Amino acid sequence: MKLRNALVMIVAVVLTLSVGVATAQEMTKEQWQQEMNTLTQTRNDLQAKLKALDASISSLTSESNKLDGDYQSSLDALYALVGSDREKADAYRSELDAPEAKAADLMRLSDADLMARSSEVTDLDSKVKELWGNKLSLIPEFWDRLTALDTKVKSLKETLTKQVKVYTVGTWSKDRDCLWNISKKPDIYDNAWLWPRIWQGNRDQIKDPDIIHTGQMLKIPQGKEMNDAEKAAAKKYYHKVAARAAAAPAANPAEPAKK
């Protein structure tokens, strides 16, 4: 009996509590109204903010478009100062890429490898000089790039100079100096067939390998192997000599002297 009473009481208390909790969780009308008011205010503020932002964005977009036009006009005026235009400037910009890549490539080489490719340094130097000849080089963008290139070429040339031995050409009557004989000297290459190395290493002062002059200071590239450019130059020379000999069979072809 007592157990039944206890059970009845527990059920009654649980029911009463659950009704109470349910009442507490529900929103009252006052709370609803308050929240509606707050949210309405927030929504109105946001709508106003959005409207202001749209206006700002529209104004900024117009300004941005106007600036695009202004920038293009400024660029045109800049290129016009050196008698050029955007297309030519773009082409010149691309033209600078190759020597820059070449300089970077040569800078990575070891001194010995650089020596073997010394003709490329000479070519690069000529190319940079040619690029300086264009009036577009006065524009700071290009000026800066060319200055950087100049610095690299200078450094490459210095590296080469440090490795190059210099030989002063003597007289034919006394020293019998020609490229063939110079190359044959024990303190040069000790191998006459390497004469194209001297020729290619001194292309700035030797146009025809058969003609060198007393007092000329010839750079003697290090290493006793010819690179591809030197081999090609030698091959071209021998073809030319063979053609000359064929055309004039009476001449004495024996002596490769006075190279």
Add this chain to the structure above:
Amino acid sequence: MLKCTRTVITIGMAFLFAGSLFLYGCSSSPDEQQLKALQTLKDETAQLEKEVKEKEVKKSDLEKNIAEKNAKIKKCAEDQAIVKQRLAK
């Protein structure tokens, strides 16, 4: 005596339960339509907040873009002055 006590307790519990139900039934809570309106307003506000954030990002990007363009134009004017100087040499 025991029977009397039990009856009193049972009646007391019944009153307590009935009272709670009365309280719950008589409290003024919003109806379903009002709750739906509240939810709609909440959704609308959330959507607006999202749009405002997006537009603020867009505005900021545009301002940055304009600053960059102004800098480029200024640089171009400086370049022109330098080129004129170099040409004069």
